Amino acid sequence: MTQEGNSADTPLVALAQVRKTYNEGLPNAEEVLHGIDLSVRRGEFAALIGPSGSGKSTLLNILGLLERASGGVYRLGGQDVTGLDDDERTHARHSTLGFIFQFHHLLPAFSALENVMLPALIGRKRAAAQSPAANGIGESASRARAAALLDAVDLHDAYNKKPGELSGGMQQRVAIARSLVLGPQLVLADEPTGNLDTRSSDNIFELLRRFNSEQGTAFIVVTHDPRLAARCDRIIELVDGRIAGDRRNRARTAG
Amino acid sequence: MGTLGFEWTVALRFLREGRMQTALIIGGAAVGVGVIYFITAVLVGVQSDLIRRVTGAQAHIVLKPPEETVAPLVAATADAPRLASVQARPQRLTTIDGWTTLARQTETTEGVVAVAAVATGAALAIKGNASRSIVVLGTDLNQYMRVVRLDDKLTQGVLRLEPGEALIGVELARDLGAVLGDRFRVQSAENASQVFQIRGLLDLGSRELNRRNVYVDLRGAQSLLNIPGRITNLDIAVGDIMRAEQIAARLRAQSGQLVESWIQTNNQVFAAINNQNIMTLLIRVFVTVVVALGIASVLVVSVVQKRKEIGILRAIGATRAQMLRVFLLQGAMVGIAGALVGSALGLALVGIFSRVLRSASGTPLFTLHFDANLIGIFVIASALLGLIAAVLPARNAADLDPAQAIRG
Numbered sequence: 001m002t003q004e005g006n007s008a009d010t011p012l013v014a015l016a017q018v019r020k021t022y023n024e025g026l027p028n029a030e031e032v033l034h035g036i037d038l039s040v041r042r043g044e045f046a047a048l049i050g051p052s053g054s055g056k057s058t059l060l061n062i063l064g065l066l067e068r069a070s071g072g073v074y075r076l077g078g079q080d081v082t083g084l085d086d087d088e089r090t091h092a093r094h095s096t097l098g099f100i101f102q103f104h105h106l107l108p109a110f111s112a113l114e115n116v117m118l119p120a121l122i123g124r125k126r127a128a129a130q131s132p133a134a135n136g137i138g139e140s141a142s143r144a145r146a147a148a149l150l151d152a153v154d155l156h157d158a159y160n161k162k163p164g165e166l167s168g169g170m171q172q173r174v175a176i177a178r179s180l181v182l183g184p185q186l187v188l189a190d191e192p193t194g195n196l197d198t199r200s201s202d203n204i205f206e207l208l209r210r211f212n213s214e215q216g217t218a219f220i221v222v223t224h225d226p227r228l229a230a231r232c233d234r235i236i237e238l239v240d241g242r243i244a245g246d247r248r249n250r251a252r253t254a255g
Numbered sequence: 256m257g258t259l260g261f262e263w264t265v266a267l268r269f270l271r272e273g274r275m276q277t278a279l280i281i282g283g284a285a286v287g288v289g290v291i292y293f294i295t296a297v298l299v300g301v302q303s304d305l306i307r308r309v310t311g312a313q314a315h316i317v318l319k320p321p322e323e324t325v326a327p328l329v330a331a332t333a334d335a336p337r338l339a340s341v342q343a344r345p346q347r348l349t350t351i352d353g354w355t356t357l358a359r360q361t362e363t364t365e366g367v368v369a370v371a372a373v374a375t376g377a378a379l380a381i382k383g384n385a386s387r388s389i390v391v392l393g394t395d396l397n398q399y400m401r402v403v404r405l406d407d408k409l410t411q412g413v414l415r416l417e418p419g420e421a422l423i424g425v426e427l428a429r430d431l432g433a434v435l436g437d438r439f440r441v442q443s444a445e446n447a448s449q450v451f452q453i454r455g456l457l458d459l460g461s462r463e464l465n466r467r468n469v470y471v472d473l474r475g476a477q478s479l480l481n482i483p484g485r486i487t488n489l490d491i492a493v494g495d496i497m498r499a500e501q502i503a504a505r506l507r508a509q510s511g512q513l514v515e516s517w518i519q520t521n522n523q524v525f526a527a528i529n530n531q532n533i534m535t536l537l538i539r540v541f542v543t544v545v546v547a548l549g550i551a552s553v554l555v556v557s558v559v560q561k562r563k564e565i566g567i568l569r570a571i572g573a574t575r576a577q578m579l580r581v582f583l584l585q586g587a588m589v590g591i592a593g594a595l596v597g598s599a600l601g602l603a604l605v606g607i608f609s610r611v612l613r614s615a616s617g618t619p620l621f622t623l624h625f626d627a628n629l630i631g632i633f634v635i636a637s638a639l640l641g642l643i644a645a646v647l648p649a650r651n652a653a654d655l656d657p658a659q660a661i662r663g
Contacts, residue, residue, distance in 0.1 A: 066570060066658040087574050094572025105567045109272035121261045122572045
């Protein structure tokens with residue numbers, strides 16, 4: 001991905017009047033996002049809250065280049081990604097973004113370590129083609145990086161365990177490690193603690209915060225839990241497809 | 256993981272994960288390949304046995320002088336129909352003019368592997384009180400053996416035809432009450448006669464031939480038939496016997512003689528072989544289609560089952576082309592595995608049935624032999640088939656919308 005004006009001032013994410021209509025052109029067309037303007041800085045840790053059906057998941061999918069906006073402009077890292085084709089979006093996803101889903105979504109046929117290594121495996125040929133000197137993405141390098149991340153999420157005993165052998169919290173920690181393995185600029189998390197008990201939730205959340213401060217990765221976390229939202233730097237509230245609130249979390253910034 | 260690259264790694268894992276499905280689909284492909292292998296072996300066995308029996312004691316192509324016809328002095332026309340009745344002419348023993356040149360010319364014709372000059376005609380074999388009507392075949396044995404193998408038909412004695420020596424069928428020997436080394440007299444229609452000593456007994460594959468054929472040296476036959484220095488047939492062997500008719504047509508055109516291929520003289524056998532080939536081709540095509548449909552349907556189900564995983568892979572950066580290849584590879588690998596298992600199955604079937612199925616002559620209808628080329632062809636064809644069968648499911652996988660797939 002080429003990056004124009006990639007300075008610290010350029011917002012990592014800039015949405016201008018982004019709209020999303022499902023079933024466009026059909027009688028049952030339904031606009032779920034009505035002109036979203038949103039800007040997220042590098043290294044920011046933002047919560048995205050709102051009632052069910054407010055369009056949180058749709059917004060997250062658009063931010064994650066999994067869905068296309070029906071209107072408006074999306075700039076990611078300074079580059080206009082609105083009109084990219086499927087392959088370009090996939091490459092941008094691979095090089096810039098990380099995903100954490102509510103239901104872990106690990107591949108059951110692969111061990112924990114292999115799940116974490118998958119993004120590197122996907123891109124090896126591509127990276128080699130783009131820059132023959134591409135380092136840090138070879139087999140041994142990606143294995144070392146995956147192992148280090150699993151250590152960091154406290155799973156050094158679980159390298160070779162299959163997802164089925166891990167608890168929900170452990171699976172989610174594997175998923176976090178996977179989202180970070182290629183050093184993304186932005187991680188999108190869709191209710192990452194949605195089906196975990198309080199202790200595991202806190203644990204996961206602490207991990208996200210730690211990677212945020214240690215590696216400067218920006219996070220946008222969709223959550224229903226006000227307790228967790230309160231621990232983010234910024235809280236973006238979505239209601240009926242519009243941004244109803246966007247505030248700095250003073251308590252947090254102060255603390 | 257990793258040394259194989261993304262597509263291979265994921266394809267292999269998916270196959271291993273769906274163990275039951277993979278086993279079923281490979282089993283299906285294997286049965287298909289096994290059946291094709293088996294019917295191919297049976298077909299080849301049955302047909303080569305049949306052809307061996309039909310052509311065993313006969314040349315692939317026989318070149319003779321044209322039949323003598325009666326040419327009416329006035330040709331019939333539409334307004335002046337011919338009133339005369341034309342009687343067919345009795346066929347005398349005729350010989351080929353300038354046969355040495357013709358033999359050389361024939362030998363160099365494309366597709367022809369050997370040519371033997373033969374002087375043949377009807378005669379009587381007489382020993383004591385017994386006399387039997389026979390066909391005398393006079394030829395140079397070494398030349399003739401390149402056209403019709405006699406060594407595998409010899410039951411007793413030696414293959415040798417010095418002047419005054421003869422090879423005869425086992426039935427004739429019994430009819431004449433003669434054994435190896437005995438002498439008998441041959442009397443021709445031209446009223447010549449000569450005594451021959453039996454040097455060998457032949458089993459030519461049919462009672463008829465065993466009763467009729469008497470092989471002697473060329474000169475002996477020529478003097479018996481009163482055609483000194485001349486011959487009645489050129490017996491011709493070709494490389495590909497299924498092309499005998501085309502080669503015969505070419506010889507007919509270039510020599511102007513009467514040329515008959517074994518296909519013409521055994522028209523029904525050839526038609527039967529042709530029908531068999533068409534039927535087995537149909538069976539092969541249908542089995543292939545069924546196998547392809549089987550592979551495709553299992554992969555279609557697999558794509559549906561793995562919706563979520565495909566969605567995740569797409570989300571974390573796998574391109575459509577990569578997902579396409581993951582499923583194409585699965586099809587190809589299933590095809591290869593099916594071909595290998597199926598070849599083993601086919602070999603086993605051939606092994607079992609080669610003991611059970613025997614030809615009329617009691618020899619096994621086909622022999623068990625490991626044909627690495629055939630298996631190689633099966634593996635390649637089956638890999639391609641798997642690949643083609645996987646196109647539709649692979650496209651389904653590639654076209655999956657990741658956002659929808661992940662949502663559930």
